[in-house]
Amino acid sequence: MINCVIIDDEPLAREGLANYVREVDFLHLTGTCENPLELIKLLDQHRVDLIFLDIQMPKMNGIDFLKIVKNPPMVVITSAYPSYALESFQLNVLDYLLKPITFDRFFKSANKAKDYHRLLTNSVLTNQQKDVSDADYFFIKCGNKYEKIYFDDILYVEGMQNYVTIFTSKGKYITLLNLKSLEQNLNSRSFIRVHKSYIVSINKIDGIEGNAIFMQSHQIPISRNYREQVIARVVESKLWDKIKLS
Numbered sequence: 221m222i223n224c225v226i227i228d229d230e231p232l233a234r235e236g237l238a239n240y241v242r243e244v245d246f247l248h249l250t251g252t253c254e255n256p257l258e259l260i261k262l263l264d265q266h267r268v269d270l271i272f273l274d275i276q277m278p279k280m281n282g283i284d285f286l287k288i289v290k291n292p293p294m295v296v297i298t299s300a301y302p303s304y305a306l307e308s309f310q311l312n313v314l315d316y317l318l319k320p321i322t323f324d325r326f327f328k329s330a331n332k333a334k335d336y337h338r339l340l341t342n343s344v345l346t347n348q349q350k351d352v353s354d355a356d357y358f359f360i361k362c363g364n365k366y367e368k369i370y371f372d373d374i375l376y377v378e379g380m381q382n383y384v385t386i387f388t389s390k391g392k393y394i395t396l397l398n399l400k401s402l403e404q405n406l407n408s409r410s411f412i413r414v415h416k417s418y419i420v421s422i423n424k425i426d427g428i429e430g431n432a433i434f435m436q437s438h439q440i441p442i443s444r445n446y447r448e449q450v451i452a453r454v455v456e457s458k459l460w461d462k463i464k465l466s
Contacts, residue, residue: 221382222337223250224270227259228298229277233319237272237298240326246334256285264364267396268293270333272317275299275308286311294336296329358405360386360395367393371410375435376420377402387438414450415443422454 224247226237234252241249250266253259255277262268273295275282282297283304297308300319308316314336315329357370373388379399386393403411403419413419414433418440426434431447433440442450 221248222246222269222333223248223267224272225250225259225262225268226252226272227254227256227277227282228252228272228274229254230274233274233298237321237326240321240323243323244327244330247330255279256282256289259285260289269337270294270296270314272296272298273313275301275304283307283311286313294333296333360393360397362393362395367395369393371407374411374421375424375438376418376440379417379419412450412453414446415441425454428455 224241226234226241226249228234228237234254238249238252241247247270250268251262253262256273257279259271271293273282273285275297276299282299286292286295286308295311295313296315296317297304297313298317298319298321302318305316315332317325317329356372357368359366359368361367369386369388373390375387375389377399378385378387379402382396382398383394384397384399384402386395399417399419403413406419410422411419412422420433420435420440424435426436428434428442428451431442431444433442433450
């Protein structure tokens with residue numbers, strides 16, 4: 221899902237683009253702003269992947285905003301004036317939409333953003349995987365703070381839509397990550413998926429009873445689809461019974 225923001229001083233223009241966004245299943249409207257100054261506040265509070273940016277606005281125009289902001293998200297210009305196109309592309313905008321904007325043209329631009337976003341995401345994950353393989357810790361962003369997490373401290377991870385909560389021996393940390401992406405960066409020999417919403421550290425498991433894993437004071441559910449795999453990996457290779465001891 222691509223989180224996007226619309227910036228335009230005209231209410232009708234904002235509403236028209238908002239309606240287009242709602243028609244595209246891979247776009248999520250995080251907010252709308254009347255000018256770039258409002259966007260600066262929003263960027264501090266939310267993850268924004270894509271900005272639909274008008275140019276001629278009071279207080280600060282779109283071009284000036286692009287010149288001063290550091291590492292902006294993907295930007296698609298939405299303007300009634302073609303004369304700014306060259307300068308906009310020199311500022312690395314993704315696309316330039318001339319008003320009035322048809323849905324067909326908007327959808328083409330949205331797909332371009334989708335392809336570029338996928339490329340950026342894959343590149344980040346690849347770099348993260350390389351870094352993880354060489355380190356015993358990683359950093360996550362919790363609010364305005366970057367937290368250092370050691371793999372050996374992790375008890376389990378719980379996924380909640382686009383967020384995960386990482387439970388460690390030192391506390392819990394909530395960050396904007398996808399559980400599947402996090403799983404790809406964890407060592408499969410040390411961590412195991414036990415539920416669509418849970419990944420646990422194998423070495424931290426104290427016991428298993430029924431459809432639950434016990435770990436210190438925590439109880440983590442095992443889903444029916446994962447139970448056989450969990451028992452095979454966690455228990456059977458380490459199980460002492462009469463047959464093995466005789």
